[in-house]
Amino acid sequence: MACILGVSAYYHDSAACLVRDGEIVAAAQEERFTRKKHDPGFPHRAIDYCLREGGIRFGDITHLVFYDKPLVKFERLLETYLAFAPAGLQSFLAAMPVWMKEKLLLKTLLRDEFLKHGEGMAKSDLPQLLFSEHHESHAASAFFASPYDSAVVLCMDGVGEWATTSAWQGQGNTLTPLWEIPFPHSLGLLYSAFTYYTGFKVNSGEYKVMGLAPYGEPKYVKAIYEHLIDVKPDGTFRLNMEYFNYCTGLTMTSRKFDHVFGGPPRTPEAKLGQREMDLARSVQEVTEEVMLRLARTLHRETGVENLCLAGGVALNCVGNGRILREGPHKGLWIQPAAGDAGGALGAALSVWHQFEGKPRVSDGKRDKMKGTYLGPAFTNAEIEEFLRAKDAPYIRLDDAALAEQVAKDLAAEKVVGWLQGRMEFGPRSLGGRSILGDARSTKMQSVMNLKIKYRESFRPFAPSVLRERVADYFDLHSDSPYMLIVAPVNEKRRCPKTIAQKDLWGIDLLNVQRSDIPSVTHLDYSARVQTVHEETNPRYHSLLKAFEAQTGYAVLVNTSFNVRGEPIVHTPEDAYRCFMRTEMDVLVLENCVLYKTDQKPLEGDSDWKNEFELD
CATH class of the missing domain: 3.30.420.40 (ATPase, nucleotide binding domain)
Known part of the structure; x- marks a missing residue:
């Protein structure tokens, strides 16, 4: 059995991923555990989670892989400073001590960090440590996790080692670079x-x-x-x-x-x-x-x-x-963890398919990401133990009653915090750690931005829609499970502009109703669509079905479960704290439902602004 641990770290969005015999077992960003947004530190907590989820010890790992090549990156840094000299001396002097102390010795540093998980292992006992190129990690995360046996891959970011844009051709279990x-x-x-x-x-x-x-x-x-x-x-x-x-x-x-x-x-x-x-x-x-x-x-x-x-x-x-x-x-x-966090996943898959030469099977339809629900989950028993310790009033409902009740609350324009199943990997909340609202509401965008998320009023929200109903609402006839495609709202749902509205411009257009799902319709009649699939998230799918049965609409507002500057919530405790610090009305933790009106004020510091740096 091959257990490959991929890691990205030391720039932003550090993460860990466990791949076992080609299957993506677990993946998570370090920020979700440390509560420090875009945490670049070595992902100790994410690694611990991956090992727990995989039911293995660190000694069972067969390959360790890092998502880029620091020496090549150092070469780029030096050549850049030399090319622009004498300009940039201040930046050079600021960067060099860090590089000389840490980055040039990264292989040793990584071994020391990995060894902290090794339960008394000696350095000589560590698994083989491999390094993937930055854009190769991106390309592998896209192609090897995709549903295709053959595809071209386009990687675009700030910069890896040298490449900022690269093209690849994927066939079976191989990736061939084309140009950069x-x-x-x-x-x-x-x-x-x-x-x-x-x-x-x-x-x-x-x-x-x-x-x-x-x-x-x-x-x-x-x-x-x-x-x-x-x-x-x-x-x-x-x-x-x-x-x-x-x-x-x-x-x-x-x-x-x-x-x-x-x-x-x-x-x-x-x-x-x-x-x-x-x-x-x-x-x-x-x-x-x-x-x-x-x-x-x-x-x-x-x-x-x-x-x-x-x-x-x-x-x-x-x-x-x-x-x-x-x-x-x-x-x-599109790889849902398209940024650096996904590099951990791509590096691990690259080792399995390219270094080990293992084949991959693709049916052209289903990807390997499991809906990107690759993070931790919590049982009802764990949740109830936490709520009892907090003396937080709640009710517990079975699945059918839960969907009916929460759909009813949403239809009454209540804002619902929703934690269920495994946490999402990547920057999007997809029904595992989400804040939900009624897309039909004309006030929901403003309420969520100003009273729940505490962020700029112009920020748009995304719709979650039943996959089987997507064409009823949007000009989209394909899957979009990861909320990574913007599509037009159907013409029949749009509200024509009045003569007075045609004279408005800029931010004054914010409160103009543009469709019969106004909370998710942007100024240009577009929406960032998430299609919800029964096979990857059955409980969220059943909630949408219940909401459709009650209202005739198979669409909900879905935004990430956090306030501005905070990473997406991870644990029931994170969710409860965010719920109590905001004007959310309802909190759903698996089968447990809490209403704000039943709760006692949060003890101690209740101001999130003292805890999170604004992003």
Whole structure:
């Protein structure tokens, strides 16, 4: 029996994954355990969980694998500083002590960290430690976990060792590199530069830029093409580094960037203006165009009909939706943990299929991710023990009664915290750790943003819809189980604009009702769709069925179970604390239901702002 432990760490979103004889047994991000969002530290807790879930000890592991090659990354760092010298001395002096102390000795450091799980093992007893390339880990996470026997893979992110964009061809159990675009020319870093410039946090706030884009006009697209990026017809590109500062400085953009776009970056938490909305719309359009051109080029060059995506840019679900609708590929599959966390998974799968040469079986329909429900679960007995210790009033219902009652609460416009089954792997809540609401409500988006999530009012919410009903609501005729595709809301469900509404623009459009499912319909009549499948999440599927039976609608609002700056909840205790700190009405922990009106105030510090750094 081969037990492969994959790890990603030391940049952001560290994670661990256990693959046993080719099966993905468990995977989780360290942030869910430490409660530190995007935690980059060595994933000790995630490893402990993977071992528990697999029912094995560390000594049973046959291969250890790290998701990138630090020495190659160090080579890129040195060459970059030399290329831009003498600029960047401050950044160089800040980075070098860390690299000299830790990163160059990473193999030794990793062995020391792994040994903490080894129950008295000597270093010589450790399993073989392997290193995968960063983009190879991304590509493996996309192709080997996909339902396809043959596919091309497009990886797009900030930067790995050298590659920022890479193309691969997958066939059976092999991945062959086709071409790559090297640092510093990066679509991910271009998007991150605008994330920084519009006042959001890099490697965290990119999805805010995507959500802000529909409020703006593409006023700066021409300026981006003229000054920042040269895009060829095949989608390959080069950035003009005079406008960026990430190679030599401690910021993303330069003063020349400020000059082109009318001033300095927005101060974080300052009021959003029309400029920020227009900038978001402009960089989003450029990003989508590059993504679409690259996808078309891959199809033209290879003739392969299936496309897989990974890397942080693959979380741009608006761009993914355009590839699905306008691209030439017949099949599209996106790794749900597309960022660095998924590198742990890809590295482990790469060892099984490429290093060990083991075959893989694909039916063209079902992927290997198990709905991405790969994290910890909790029993009703564990939950009731916790609730009794908290002296928290609750009722316990069987499955059928639970679905009926929660559907009734949702139909009454109550906001429900929902923890059931195994925790999701990746950045999306998919019905395992979710906050739910009624998509028909005209006030739900505002209530959830301002009173539950405590975040910016413009932020959109996603719909969960029964897979068998998706075409009744959205112009989408394929699976979207991982909430990674934006699709148009059906024409028949849209509300035409009044004459008065046509004169509105920007944030004033927020409260205009656009469809009969207004809480999940964005300004451009689109929605980030999650299709819910009975075989991967039967309880969530049954809740949607019960809601449809009561209301005639098979759609719910689904957002991640957390407040702003907090990782998605992991345990019943995390969920209870978040429930009590917000204006959620109902909390469902497996078969246990709690109502806010029955609860006593939370003891001690009840202000989440003292605990979590705003993202």
